[in-house]
Amino acid sequence: MRKFIQVIASALCLTALPTDAGAFTALASFYGGGREHLNARTANGERFQPLGMTAAHRGLKFGTRILVSYQGKSVVVRINDRGPNIRTGRSLDLSRGAAARLGIIRKGVAPVTVAILD
Secondary structure, X not given: OHHHHHHHHHHHXXXXXXXXXXXXXXXXXXXXXXXXXXXXXXXXXXXXXXXXXXXXXXXXXXXXXXEEEEOOEEEEEEEEEOOOOHHHOOOEEXXXXXXXXXXXXXXXXXXXXXXXXX
16 A cells, blocks of 8 residues: 555656646755765756755756745745655755745655746
8 A cells, every 4th residue: 555655646746847837836855964965966067055045856957946935935946956756755855945944844845836937
């Protein structure tokens, strides 16, 4: 049963792509701040900045700026990495800095609203 739920979550995650209006809901988490990210590079080759306003998404182009909103708070982040892993059921990984501004650090994973700016 657990495997079945993981497969369904992965399939739902794939549908978290922009609509015609450019907005979608995503299950977001955060990454960065640990030793494994010291001097790490993102998928587009730049140095990862845990406190920066960046995010990872599997389908959006590098450099795309998005507005991420959660419980009345919003941040603008730039896509510079690929992820999260499809098996997690999430479709957006925020840098630690962006997640802190939104207030999802303690939650770990949260549903957010995403609007594509450019």
